[in-house]
Amino acid sequence: MDAELQLTEATIQTDQPLAGSLTRTRRKSPSGLKQILQAVIAAVLAVFSYYVISHYLVQSVQVVGNSMVPTLHNSEHYLLNRWVYHFRSPQRSDVVVIRDPAAGCYSVKRIIAAPGDYIYLKDGFVFLNGHKLNEPYLEPNTPTFAYGKSKDQLIMCGPDQFYLLGDNRMNSADSRVYSAVNRRSIVGMLVQ
Numbered sequence: 001m002d003a004e005l006q007l008t009e010a011t012i013q014t015d016q017p018l019a020g021s022l023t024r025t026r027r028k029s030p031s032g033l034k035q036i037l038q039a040v041i042a043a044v045l046a047v048f049s050y051y052v053i054s055h056y057l058v059q060s061v062q063v064v065g066n067s068m069v070p071t072l073h074n075s076e077h078y079l080l081n082r083w084v085y086h087f088r089s090p091q092r093s094d095v096v097v098i099r100d101p102a103a104g105c106y107s108v109k110r111i112i113a114a115p116g117d118y119i120y121l122k123d124g125f126v127f128l129n130g131h132k133l134n135e136p137y138l139e140p141n142t143p144t145f146a147y148g149k150s151k152d153q154l155i156m157c158g159p160d161q162f163y164l165l166g167d168n169r170m171n172s173a174d175s176r177v178y179s180a181v182n183r184r185s186i187v188g189m190l191v192q
Contacts, residue, residue: 056082056083057081057082057083058079058081058082058083059080060077060079060080061077061078061079061080061106062078063077063078066168067108067109067166067174068095068109068166068168068172069167069168069171070137070168071110071137071167071192072095072108072167072190078191078192079191080097080189080190080191081189081190082187082188083188084188085186085188085189089114090114090162090183090186090189092111092114092117092128093110094110094111095108095109095110095111095192096108096109096164096186096189097186097188098181098185098186098187099185099187100178101178101185102173102177102178103173108190109164109165109166109172109175110137110165110167111164112126112128112133112163112164112165112175113155113157113162114157114162115161115162116157117129117156117157117163118154118155119163120152120153120154121145121153121176122152125143125144126165137167138169142169142170143170144169145169147176147177153176155175155180157180160182161181161182161183162180162181163180164180164181
């Protein structure tokens with residue numbers, strides 16, 4: 001133990017460089033131009049990342065209007081999952097953002113029927129493929145009436161079409177107005 005202590009003391013006491021030892025080299029700090037270039041590259045990468053994430057993965061959206069009450073409320077913020085439909089197709093009861101064919105803007109609706117399904121609106125009820133649709137997301141006793149002169153409405157979804165309704169059936173312009181929408185009109189699924 002004394003030998004170790006003396007060796008340590010000897011090492012501490014020597015200020016002279018040993019013969020054959022390497023001399024210290026100073027690192028040069030990056031020049032101002034190099035720092036500016038690094039900052040520009042970081043900014044470009046940040047903007048590119050934001051663009052990719054917000055246009056292809058996830059985006060914050062604000063609901064405007066009451067067509068999805070009681071599920072979604074006016075002025076509330078939600079996340080729009082833009083990439084989910086690259087891995088699976090839209091499914092019944094998904095709440096989606098679409099490019100509204102009637103208004104030319106974006107709107108939020110619920111998928112009621114998928115390609116190959118048929119919808120029949122009769123006496124305030126929705127029938128999917130001949131069976132009365134169970135809709136637990138609606139307020140109890142909410143009727144769904146067809147718009148226009150006809151009292152009943154029968155719609156068949158084509159190979160790439162989806163039938164959409166708002167949850168606030170008395171205050172929603174949806175597939176009852178503009179019929180089934182094409183898959184390319186669906187932007188993504190809303191995350192609640």
